[in-house]
Amino acid sequence: MVKRSDLFGWLAVSPLLLVLIPFFVVPFLVILAASFMESDGFGGMIQTFTLDNYIGVFRSRLTFDLYYETAKFAVITWAFATVIGFWVSYFLVFHVKNQLLAIGLFLLCTVPFWTSNIIRMISWIPLLGKEGLINQGLMGAGIIDQPLAFLLFSNFAVIVAYVHQLTIFMIVPIFNSLSKIDKSLIEAALDAGSSRFDILRYIVLPMAKSGIALGSIFVLSIVMGDFFVVKVMSGGGSASVVGALYEDVGVLQYPSAAASAVILTLIVVAVVFSILRVVDIRREIAR
Amino acid sequence: MTMQTTSSGRGAIELAGVVKSYDGGETTAVDGINLKIPDGAYCCVLGPSGCGKSTILRMIAGHEDPTHGEILIGGENVVGLPPVKRRTAMMFQSYALFPHLNVRDNIAYALRVRGMSRSERYRRAEEMMATVQLGEFAERLPGQLSGGQQQRVALARAAITEPRVLLLDEPLSALDEHLRIQMRTELATMQKNLGITFVHVTHTQMEAIALADLVVVMERGKIKQAGPAREVYIAPRDRYVAEFMGGQNVLRGKVRTINGVRATMVGRGEEPIEVAFDGRHRLEKDETIEIAVRRDDIELLRPEKGKVPAGKAAVSSRIVGIEYQGNFVKVMLDATDDVAFIAFVPERRFFQDPMKVGEVVYAAWDVEHAHLMIEP
Numbered sequence: 065m066v067k068r069s070d071l072f073g074w075l076a077v078s079p080l081l082l083v084l085i086p087f088f089v090v091p092f093l094v095i096l097a098a099s100f101m102e103s104d105g106f107g108g109m110i111q112t113f114t115l116d117n118y119i120g121v122f123r124s125r126l127t128f129d130l131y132y133e134t135a136k137f138a139v140i141t142w143a144f145a146t147v148i149g150f151w152v153s154y155f156l157v158f159h160v161k162n163q164l165l166a167i168g169l170f171l172l173c174t175v176p177f178w179t180s181n182i183i184r185m186i187s188w189i190p191l192l193g194k195e196g197l198i199n200q201g202l203m204g205a206g207i208i209d210q211p212l213a214f215l216l217f218s219n220f221a222v223i224v225a226y227v228h229q230l231t232i233f234m235i236v237p238i239f240n241s242l243s244k245i246d247k248s249l250i251e252a253a254l255d256a257g258s259s260r261f262d263i264l265r266y267i268v269l270p271m272a273k274s275g276i277a278l279g280s281i282f283v284l285s286i287v288m289g290d291f292f293v294v295k296v297m298s299g300g301g302s303a304s305v306v307g308a309l310y311e312d313v314g315v316l317q318y319p320s321a322a323a324s325a326v327i328l329t330l331i332v333v334a335v336v337f338s339i340l341r342v343v344d345i346r347r348e349i350a351r
Numbered sequence: 352m353t354m355q356t357t358s359s360g361r362g363a364i365e366l367a368g369v370v371k372s373y374d375g376g377e378t379t380a381v382d383g384i385n386l387k388i389p390d391g392a393y394c395c396v397l398g399p400s401g402c403g404k405s406t407i408l409r410m411i412a413g414h415e416d417p418t419h420g421e422i423l424i425g426g427e428n429v430v431g432l433p434p435v436k437r438r439t440a441m442m443f444q445s446y447a448l449f450p451h452l453n454v455r456d457n458i459a460y461a462l463r464v465r466g467m468s469r470s471e472r473y474r475r476a477e478e479m480m481a482t483v484q485l486g487e488f489a490e491r492l493p494g495q496l497s498g499g500q501q502q503r504v505a506l507a508r509a510a511i512t513e514p515r516v517l518l519l520d521e522p523l524s525a526l527d528e529h530l531r532i533q534m535r536t537e538l539a540t541m542q543k544n545l546g547i548t549f550v551h552v553t554h555t556q557m558e559a560i561a562l563a564d565l566v567v568v569m570e571r572g573k574i575k576q577a578g579p580a581r582e583v584y585i586a587p588r589d590r591y592v593a594e595f596m597g598g599q600n601v602l603r604g605k606v607r608t609i610n611g612v613r614a615t616m617v618g619r620g621e622e623p624i625e626v627a628f629d630g631r632h633r634l635e636k637d638e639t640i641e642i643a644v645r646r647d648d649i650e651l652l653r654p655e656k657g658k659v660p661a662g663k664a665a666v667s668s669r670i671v672g673i674e675y676q677g678n679f680v681k682v683m684l685d686a687t688d689d690v691a692f693i694a695f696v697p698e699r700r701f702f703q704d705p706m707k708v709g710e711v712v713y714a715a716w717d718v719e720h721a722h723l724m725i726e727p
Binding site for chain 1: 412414433434435439440441443444445447448449450451460461463464465508509512
């Protein structure tokens with residue numbers, strides 16, 4: 065016997081389920097199934113049950129190196145995006161007195177998103193390249209006499225591209241959580257004798273926690289799941305987890321690629337869960 | 352930093368020629384205020400919203416600076432000093448409790464930013480929580496408290512630094528009627544116990560006269576009248592104060608005859624109304640004057656029962672409404688044009704000989720009890 069309220073609840077979530085089940089749950093199950101199969105070496109799969117793909121992934125020294133590289137990019141990008149994102153949001157919310165101007169500047173932050181990811185990334189090349197703006201400028205000013213090679217096709221360039229792409233994912237949730245802080249709280253803190261730094265430390269930062277956590281989930285999961293930026297901006301010099309997986313697909317090793325994909329998914333889920341353990345986002349949002 | 356004790360601080364406040372204008376002088380929130388609040392007084396600043404009362408409070412607190420004029424606390428000019436240096440503390444309208452900190456940490460916050468050790472500040476917070484009876488709620492977040500409890504936390508948080516002046520911005524407005532009266536009493540008790548100056552901004556006259564030693568009535572950035580609650584209530588300076596404080600009927604008329612300390616004025620009707628005045632006033636014939644007559648000073652007489660007794664003034668008017676209020680009966684009359692002319696008749700007296708809506712009666716009062724207002 066189904067209660068009316070239960071029925072209504074199911075109806076309310078059904079559009080979401082209609083999207084999630086065919087486009088997320090089913091493909092994931094297919095990949096999960098594939099990860100336990102054997103490759104015939106020509107792009108076909110033999111339907112057995114084997115753990116060899118997983119054992120292969122875990123036995124490989126390469127796997128750990130790839131995860132280390134990807135984690136490094138993720139953590140460095142996260143650190144820059146968090147600091148910049150927090151600072152931009154803090155400035156917009158607490159220093160721009162005119163609210164209309166603040167919203168205008170906030171929208172300005174989203175302007176780069178009017179064009180595609182790829183174009184935004186490629187547009188770094190004329191800036192960072194050997195003949196690029198920065199090198200020419202520095203050489204013209206006589207500061208250097210050789211072009212700086214590390215600017216493009218390097219880990220540096222990868223980080224620059226990631227930070228450029230992903231800081232907005234920090235700005236939006238942090239801006240949102242800072243906007244919810246009642247200005248009279250700041251005044252009350254001043255009244256109690258706080259310095260600006262005390263206010264930042266004891267009031268603003270704790271109240272921005274949910275925004276930082278949300279932004280962290282976006283940034284970390286996007287970097288962990290990306291290979292294109294690493295491929296283009298490092299000029300092929302750096303590898304990533306998904307990059308390796310993509311190459312497996314390229315040589316028709318579907319089962320081992322599937323196993324890598326399952327492991328990566330589990331790791332990202334673990335990262336997201338550990339962030340949610342630190343910050344109770346549901347409670348923070350409801351506040 | 353060491354904490355100073357209450358006794359060393361003098362909480363007398365003086366505002367001298369204080370002006371606050373915005374947008375380069377286009378709008379003036381506070382327009383030349385002079386006011387002295389004695390140390391340890393409970394002062395209520397009363398006025399409708401937008402009259403500048405909150406701005407005055409915020410200027411005393413140091414959250415805004417006056418455009419002109421001086422603010423003295425304990426004899427020293429504090430303009431430009433931060434709140435900590437002024438040794439004032441403010442209790443905000445919606446309390447502004449830190450939502451992510453529990454009651455104990457909210458109360459101890461000011462001590463934390465002063466660099467006091469955790470054990471010491473918690474000990475002090477514990478004492479303060481006992482004073483305001485919040486001990487059992489120490490671990491709760493503000494969102495888990497009732498309105499009255501939140502108000503106590505706000506009060507405790509403001510009082511823990513032992514300020515010489517406590518500034519309260521509409522402290523009771525967020526509470527429901529019943530709780531408001533209860534908390535009003537708690538505020539009064541708290542002020543007596545702390546022995547420091549309280550400046551309390553409100554738009555409710557009942558709150559002001561119940562609490563204040565000094566009532567300041569404001570209108571459009573200016574002080575209309577400042578004085579002890581009873582003085583402001585029984586001897587309003589003008590129609591604005593009389594109507595804002597309530598409990599008064601204001602009658603306007605032209606002086607017809609002057610005779611020593613008595614005069615007669617003619618209002619809307621043609622019957623002369625006798626007015627008492629003293630040496631403070633100089634009346635001239637045909638001058639427009641206004642008198643305030645307390646609602647509870649009015650006696651209703653039936654015209655057929657004879658004339659108005661000697662020493663009483665009266666207007667003849669029709670009863671337009673009767674409301675039973677429990678301990679008295681509110682009788683509305685049409686003696687004035689704009690606002691109702693109201694008599695509060697003691698319940699027993701009214702029901703000895705009840706009157707009805709539509710009856711024409713004399714509303715009479717003792718000539719000596721009517722108050723001639725300074726500015727018509």
